[in-house]
Amino acid sequence: MPPGLLAALAAAATLLVIAVAATSAFGGVAEALDPDVHSLPLTVQPCGRSTTPPPRYQHVIWIWMENHSYHQVIGSRSAPFENALARSCGLAADYHAITHPSLPNYLAATGGSTFGVTRDRSPSAQPIRARTIFSEVARSGRQWRTYVESMPARCHPVGVHGFARNPAMYFVHSRSRCRAWDVPMGGPHAGALSTALATDRLPAFSLMIPDLCHATHGCPVTSGDAWLSRWVQRIVTSPSYRKGTTAVFLTWDEGRHDLGQHIPLVVVSPSTEPGTLTRTRFDHYSLLRTTAQLLGVAPPGRAGTASSMRSAFGL
Numbered sequence: 001m002p003p004g005l006l007a008a009l010a011a012a013a014t015l016l017v018i019a020v021a022a023t024s025a026f027g028g029v030a031e032a033l034d035p036d037v038h039s040l041p042l043t044v045q046p047c048g049r050s051t052t053p054p055p056r057y058q059h060v061i062w063i064w065m066e067n068h069s070y071h072q073v074i075g076s077r078s079a080p081f082e083n084a085l086a087r088s089c090g091l092a093a094d095y096h097a098i099t100h101p102s103l104p105n106y107l108a109a110t111g112g113s114t115f116g117v118t119r120d121r122s123p124s125a126q127p128i129r130a131r132t133i134f135s136e137v138a139r140s141g142r143q144w145r146t147y148v149e150s151m152p153a154r155c156h157p158v159g160v161h162g163f164a165r166n167p168a169m170y171f172v173h174s175r176s177r178c179r180a181w182d183v184p185m186g187g188p189h190a191g192a193l194s195t196a197l198a199t200d201r202l203p204a205f206s207l208m209i210p211d212l213c214h215a216t217h218g219c220p221v222t223s224g225d226a227w228l229s230r231w232v233q234r235i236v237t238s239p240s241y242r243k244g245t246t247a248v249f250l251t252w253d254e255g256r257h258d259l260g261q262h263i264p265l266v267v268v269s270p271s272t273e274p275g276t277l278t279r280t281r282f283d284h285y286s287l288l289r290t291t292a293q294l295l296g297v298a299p300p301g302r303a304g305t306a307s308s309m310r311s312a313f314g315l
Helices: 003-025 080-088 102-111 133-139 172-181 192-198 221-236 284-295 301-305
Strands: 059-065 090-096 144-148 182-184 205-209 246-252 262-268 276-278
Touching: 059 102, 059 221, 059 284, 080 090, 080 221, 080 262, 102 133, 102 284, 133 144, 133 172, 133 205, 133 284, 144 172, 144 192, 172 182, 192 205, 192 221, 221 246, 221 262, 246 284, 284 301
Parallel strands: 059 205, 059 246, 090 276, 144 182, 144 205
Antiparallel strands: 090 262, 246 262
16 A cells, blocks of 8 residues: 555544544533534634633633533533534533522632522622622722623612522622622623623623523523523624633533532633533632632632633633
């Protein structure tokens, strides 16, 4: 056999091994989805646009969904966009919430502790004095925003008008800035977040809280999937993201009670290699530590000793 043909066959075999390994790494997701979900319905490829992450990120965005476990989303035909995004960016396959119910998870992710909270309560009943991602970002001279969908006014009390938890309101040190920095989200084409994206005025840290339908707390997974497809498209085509210094984390507050705390986490950044998958165990404290590292601030509470996700996702 000619040497050139042998080399070509060897290269083809190598590519086949890589392809099989990538499919296997996703634990059967490829087999569980319709062929239509294999293409990412975005006008740009958001991940793998650079090979070197920035030393410090200018912006970190969390998108916080509700009450769905890992296999209710990953591998589900009801979530074609979310699965396509995971394929085209990064997926943490062993990511976990901290506890039940919702509120302690919001507090853990932003403050590094559940603070002994074991049930959902109003901010007035649960004032907490502690360092948080909000206080650390403000201490660094930068700004944060909580963008809450369906909130009728800035810094509005939680538990009404169809939106879920609003964690900044539980922390005493964040309340002085709440009226300015805890704002109604608006829609993908008009409102506070859309304007910040369009004008390249994102704060250092943004927490997106959908209403209870779009968060899939009270509506099917398909509703959240469609909502995410519109917003993620808006984010990854924005000037801030195109600069290469914005990272996006999509996760859920907790899993369904009877299915445990194994939940999805998708990482979107220009330096995350498409198809990245890690089976390292991470949790909400890991998300907080990673975010603090990316922004160059001190990680609050238990995030200080949590595992970082930076190297796993090329951040």
